[in-house]
Amino acid sequence: MVGIKRTDLPPTAAIKFFGAGTAACFADLVTFPLDTAKVRLQIQGESTAASGSAVVKYRGVFGTIATMVRTEGARSLYNGLVAGLQRQMSFASVRIGLYDSMKQFYNRGSENANIVTRLMAGCTTGAMAVAFAQPTDVVKVRFQAQVCQSDGLKRYNGTMDAYRTIARDEGVRGLWKGCMPNITRNAIVNCAELVTYDIIKELILKYDLMTGMKPTNPMLLLWLFVCSCCLIHMPSLDNLPCHFTAAFGAGFCTTIVASPVDVVKTRFMNSTAGQYSSALNCALTMLTKEGPKAFYKGFVPSFLRLGSWNIVMFVSYEQIKRGLTRMHSSWESPF
Numbered sequence: 001m002v003g004i005k006r007t008d009l010p011p012t013a014a015i016k017f018f019g020a021g022t023a024a025c026f027a028d029l030v031t032f033p034l035d036t037a038k039v040r041l042q043i044q045g046e047s048t049a050a051s052g053s054a055v056v057k058y059r060g061v062f063g064t065i066a067t068m069v070r071t072e073g074a075r076s077l078y079n080g081l082v083a084g085l086q087r088q089m090s091f092a093s094v095r096i097g098l099y100d101s102m103k104q105f106y107n108r109g110s111e112n113a114n115i116v117t118r119l120m121a122g123c124t125t126g127a128m129a130v131a132f133a134q135p136t137d138v139v140k141v142r143f144q145a146q147v148c149q150s151d152g153l154k155r156y157n158g159t160m161d162a163y164r165t166i167a168r169d170e171g172v173r174g175l176w177k178g179c180m181p182n183i184t185r186n187a188i189v190n191c192a193e194l195v196t197y198d199i200i201k202e203l204i205l206k207y208d209l210m211t212g213m214k215p216t217n218p219m220l221l222l223w224l225f226v227c228s229c230c231l232i233h234m235p236s237l238d239n240l241p242c243h244f245t246a247a248f249g250a251g252f253c254t255t256i257v258a259s260p261v262d263v264v265k266t267r268f269m270n271s272t273a274g275q276y277s278s279a280l281n282c283a284l285t286m287l288t289k290e291g292p293k294a295f296y297k298g299f300v301p302s303f304l305r306l307g308s309w310n311i312v313m314f315v316s317y318e319q320i321k322r323g324l325t326r327m328h329s330s331w332e333s334p335f
Contacts, residue, residue: 009329011321016096019324023316024092025085027309031078032084034305037064039144041298042266043202061301080143087136095129095186096317099194116194126190130183135175137182138269139163146268170273173296178269185261192257197250197314204242240315247314252309259302260295 011019028035040058060065068076102121103113113121130137146155156162166174203209213224268282276282286294 002318009325011325013098013101013326015321015324015328016100019091019317019320020095020097021089023320024088024096026316028084028088030307030312031305031309032081033065034061034301034308035084036068036077036144037061038271038298038301039141039266040064040068042263043145043270044297045252048212061304064301079146080140080159083136083139083143085163086159087133087140090136091133092128093311094132095190096194096313098125098128099190102289115195115199119191122191123187126186126188127183130179130186130285131192134179134182135163136255138166138175138177141266142166145197145266155306159324165280174273178265178279181261181268181282181293185258185265188261189254189258192254193221193250193310196253197246200243200246200249201238204245205238228244238318240314243315243318244311247310248307250314251310252303254310255299255306259299263295263297 035038037058041061041064044058055262065077069282099121102124104110106117106120106124107113108181139156139159142156142162143159156165163175170177240252264279264283264286267286268276268279276285
């Protein structure tokens with residue numbers, strides 16, 4: 001370790017695990033209304049098809065948000081937030097925090113991972129995360145989809161009540177409803193998101209593509225202010241503009257690739273018992289009754305949500321990793 005500065009030490013697996021969960025929770029707090037709007041738009045075709053009505057309640061991202069605030073109150077935008085934070089703390093910690101460790105595992109300890117190794121690592125951590133945290137995802141979707149009835153009754157009265165009710169009415173397997181389509185979705189999402197971010201960031205650093213660039217976006221300026229207040233050191237290239245650009249590209253690619261699976265996952269997890277025999281049956285029903293365009297319902301809120309979520313999450317994650325690594329190295333080597 002001679003000649004290596006304390007600030008150059010790589011973050012440990014524990015730091016990445018905790019940092020990923022924390023950053024994902026912060027990103028969820030910022031983007032949750034967009035996610036709720038996405039869910040409402042995704043299930044809208046399902047409810048109109050079931051009732052035979054052609055009335056469209058929600059129109060567009062901001063129209064959906066405005067309608068929800070007007071008819072259900074502003075708090076409805078954060079329905080399922082507790083389950084969402086539980087999901088991110090357990091889910092993102094695994095799929096993002098263990099990604100680098102899984103790359104090294106498949107690459108036998110080498111840091112130079114090719115595209116196949118990265119894809120395998122993304123698929124593995126994505127599947128592991130779903131198998132572990134699926135109940136939190138089911139409850140989150142149910143809360144986001146529920147609309148208060150005319151008599152004031154709701155499908156679930158609270159997060160713990162939702163877990164208990166689903167387990168009682170649908171069995172413990174109900175908490176893992178849609179697990180297979182979710183594994184498929186998150187294998188795709190993880191590969192598109194993490195591998196794209198990894199590659200874009202690597203190319204920017206390798207070819208000095210952003211050397212001398214000054215961040216002018218207000219969001220980046222805000223992050224620079226926060227980081228400067230926290231005394232977080234940023235190298236000349238591996239900095240906020242680099243993280244911002246890589247995260248934006250990752251969010252766009254992920255939305256394009258994952259939207260069809262995401263819509264099927266949302267419909268299937270929100271469905272009542274016996275409505276669909278399987279995730280494949282759900283997809284075929286959508287295709288026959290609503291057409292191919294149904295698979296991209298809620299695309300704009302999906303992109304707004306995933307794009308902004310990726311930016312907030314990856315920028316936060318990079319800074320949390322750097323800050324915790326500095327603290328960890330200071331504790332181990334005070335002199």
